Amino acid sequence: DTGVSQDPRHKITKRGQNVTFRCDPISEHNRLYWYRQTLGQGPEFLTYFQNEAQLEKSRLLSDRFSAERPKGSFSTLEIQRTEQGDSAMYLCASSLFPGTGHNEQFFGPGTRLTVL
Amino acid sequence: QQQVKQSPQSLIVQKGGISIINCAYENTAFDYFPWYQQFPGKGPALLIAIRPDVSEKKEGRFTISFNKSAKQFSLHIMDSQPGDSATYFCAASRDAGGTSYGKLTFGQGTILTVHP
Numbered sequence: 001d002t003g004v005s006q007d008p009r010h011k012i013t014k015r016g017q018n019v020t021f022r023c024d025p026i027s028e029h030n031r032l033y034w035y036r037q038t039l040g041q042g043p044e045f046l047t048y049f050q051n052e053a054q055l056e057k058s059r060l061l062s063d064r065f066s067a068e069r070p071k072g073s074f075s076t077l078e079i080q081r082t083e084q085g086d087s088a089m090y091l092c093a094s095s096l097f098p099g100t101g102h103n104e105q106f107f108g109p110g111t112r113l114t115v116l
Numbered sequence: 117q118q119q120v121k122q123s124p125q126s127l128i129v130q131k132g133g134i135s136i137i138n139c140a141y142e143n144t145a146f147d148y149f150p151w152y153q154q155f156p157g158k159g160p161a162l163l164i165a166i167r168p169d170v171s172e173k174k175e176g177r178f179t180i181s182f183n184k185s186a187k188q189f190s191l192h193i194m195d196s197q198p199g200d201s202a203t204y205f206c207a208a209s210r211d212a213g214g215t216s217y218g219k220l221t222f223g224q225g226t227i228l229t230v231h232p
Contacts (some may be wrong), residue, residue, distance in 0.1 A: 004159070014163065018191070033219070035220075038164075040224075041224060042224055042225050043160065043220070044214070045221070048218050056218070056219060058149075058219075080162075093159075094191070101211065103148045103150075103211050104162060105150075105162070105220060106162065107159035107161070109157075109158055110159050
């Protein structure tokens with residue numbers, strides 16, 4: 001399968017614990033995005049990378065959140081001192097820039113985080 | 117700030133009918149408008165997209181209509197099938213024209229149910 005993959009698919013943690021999610025983009029894609037989706041809502045942008053460089057961060061991304069893409073391939077999203085409000089689906093997407101010239105982003109299956 | 121407003125929240129259609137979902141945007145800098153389909157427990161899948169230089173784009177049973185002056189666009193699903201039952205999201209972005217243009221802004225989603 002050559003699509004975007006995410007690991008783990010589900011994570012249950014206790015409030016105050018740290019969690020880390022991984023995203024592997026489509027192999028030739030140089031842009032990688034993180035979004036958060038809560039129940040009944042559309043995905044909300046968190047941050048994105050072009051190769052290793054983090055180009056934009058949303059105001060939603062508090063100091064407890066950090067994302068890395070050290071070698072320009074896979075990316076990790078870490079949440080420190082989790083809160084119940086962090087419970088959501090965390091989606092990763094990738095795209096090829098400039099590619100076709102259109103912002104075609106392809107999403108992974110997501111990581112469902114539940115904070116107890 | 118909700119920059120993309122989507123309606124209706126839910127839609128029930130009989131098999132063979134036409135499903136219509138509408139979106140309105142505020143940011144006139146947006147120039148790429150994709151629609152995504154999401155099944156429960158899955159990530160969003162790119163369905164069809166349009167740029168404002170055309171007023172309509174058709175791919176199979178799916179058509180996007182775009183009204184630049186009204187800042188509105190809509191998805192039409194012809195001959196709706198039970199397998200089309202999913203959540204549909206419209207989105208908008210500035211296209212792949214610069215380093216800060218990558219994020220997608222999503223609508224709130226429409227839950228489509230197609231009865232057999």
